[in-house]
Amino acid sequence: MPASSPQVRRRKVFYIPGYDPFPPRRYRELYRKEGAQQAEISGYGLRVSGNPPDAQEDSYGWQASGLIDDTRVHADFEVLVWSDIVQSTMSTTIPGTYWQLLRTSWIYIASGTLRRLAVLPKGPLAAALYPIGVLILQLSVALLAAHLLGWALSAGFRALALGLIGDGAVLRWGMALLYWGPFFASVVVILRWFKAQDRRIYAYYLMNDFAFSASHKGATPPQLQDRLDAFRATIASALQQDYDEVLVVGHSSGAHLAVSILADILRDLKEPPTALSLLSLGQVIPMVSFLPDAHQLRADLQFLSERDEIVWIDVTAPGDGCSFALCDPVSTSGVATRDKQWPLVFSAQFSRSMGEAQWQKLRRKYFRLHFQYLCAFQNPLDYDYFQITAGPLTLGTRYATRPPSKSRIDVPVSKYTSTRP
Template identity: 55%
Template sequence: MSDVQAQDGQVARRRVFYIPGYDPIHPRRYRELYRTEGATQAAISGYDLTLRPKPRGKTYGWRVDAVMDGNCVAAEVDVLVWSDIVRDSMSNSIPATYAQLVRTAWTYIASGTLRRLMWLRKGPVIAALYPVGMLLVQLLVAILLGRLAAAIVALLPFGGMLGQVLTVLSWIVWVAVAIVVLRWFEKKDGKFFAYYLMHDYAYSARLNGANPPELEERMATFADCIAEALGEDLDEVLVVGHSSGAHLGVSILSDLHRAGRVPPHGPALSFLSLGQVVPMVSFLKGAKQLRRDLHFLSQQAMPWVDVTAPGDGCAFALCDPVSVSGVESAGKRWPLVISAAFTQTLSPARWKELRWKFFRLHFQYLCAFDRPGDYDYFRITAGPLTLGDRYRGRAPSASRIDVPASKYTDMAP
């Protein structure tokens, strides 16, 4: 950290822990996104933002020096990496992926969970159904092209014993062509995203909403990193959970609070969840621990701001993850649910450019806005106010959804 000092209770030193969603990409992607989009936002909003390398350590990250509103702020950003776990979960054969499709669809449909999710937002449910439909279309195309190739072989003018051999050969051609077509689709998944999304939803559904052991172990490591930072000379420790990383953040922070690892006189601890998809997990029968953590964290004094936008078709926009999961208590204090309001914070030209780029919009929370409102990712992560102070007195979105919708509301002890 630099030698800047906090004045008038403002933040001068901050640690940011970013928890990505289900993403197999190297964390340098997030550094480059922060660098390029931060420079763009700084030029639009009129502040200074400079990135520099972070010494090698337990986590991957970078340092940020900012001057905003006349205040100097030094921030250190760490990416809590679980992309290796994601990659391992995606290393399935084509037949295994189709088996995942059947199991995952059965988990969500047979339990009635899919129908209840549709009550909240159709966008993320359509996003969940997309890989199912796309993979079935790919299978159908492969079968039809294989059948066409087999029919062409069968037209060859041979009879007798050769005709019988030709019949067998046509079946072999059918299967071979179908396999080739399916492999082609798999290689082009960077364009279709069918396999990627199927693996994403299957990872949460395979244990019916419970965390796999390898993820629990990694989350414990993340908790240790955050606890260590809470013992440093800082003004704020900010945890950011994006997409699937939001529900990981809920459980990690709950564990820290329950274990008494949040010092009462240490840095301010804050939680920012972005583009969350919590109901996709918390609505599943086995997500007892997550529901317990949502219930617990919502009652703590720690500020928790949940930012989504109706323009993000992959997130459960403006759905209070605690309330819709059916675990709200009389002592609930958080989260503060607000909208990034893409149609207002992006100019008409920029919105027109991004509107149909669904996956890009899911990352807009980490990017620049050319008509910024009170949500600015770079002011939050590198600015002079804690998350709690920035949104003190801010009313929640009037269009938030806070009606219980989950069939399963039981919690782990």
């Protein structure tokens, strides 16, 4: 455990989003809206304002001032933005997306990773199979509808023209033209219509997400590695400033990015840092760490899990079908050692902490629940995102006596456990 004061007056919070093509402004507005609700529910003060005055020109964040337990705390937030990379990797064509489907499916199936992931909670696997199933269904519907249209047109032409031109080559060519022309045109029109509905269906979005994770079989894509190096320098600089705690929040696929960034920072540091904390939320680390070439990520998981200089808390919830709920990412990846200390794995217990009305309203909205960690709870238990980020206790102090969830999965599952190529 890092040696530091448990009392926080100034905190720096770095938020690393998952595979999200949208601009970071949404996270500030979400924090402002949900933080106000949580403060009213829990009876503390929280005020949110714009970017810190000393923020760099190309950074995006906000300030939060909390009055919790009679203690005033100031927190500077910064979103570590990689949405531009996400946008550049999202296929904009229908054929490109179907090629991603074939390639990604082959990587997970041929490597045996899919079979190992099936041992873990089924939510993320279902989320991974969902876009594959939906895209195949959409293609099947388009082909069937196009076939029926082409058949109707060609059959109608035959019935009308048979008596006029006879059953010869002209008739056959005319039938073929009336079948295949509308067939291909209909397939294109129907698939484009399905793609236009993806803002509600998410099939193309999720397919792009999983394809990006698998694009280098678990190794970090070069364009992303450059960005991670920049993130590392930004966080390392904050550790040299006058903050009582530097808190890194990695959400969804941003969790494994945070692991790799912080592992590199700790490898380079010559002196113990200011209280350095990692909060991973709704993580999907096994989707990457179980792949054959994820050697560096597995090495980073192992390294970070052994360090005294950091506190690492991993929060998921069985109600979040898009995360590997209560799966210890180090142990399930097969890289836990006798020196393992982290992460502390526990559940946000959505079904209890959200309140009955809120839970019943959202329990089937899986993608919304994946962001619930960043939102207000009607009956908060021991997880409160706003007290963690704007409250007076370091992450380590807050959960110093918190036991891990008894139902966590902390046994080796991955087929690939090597930490070197």
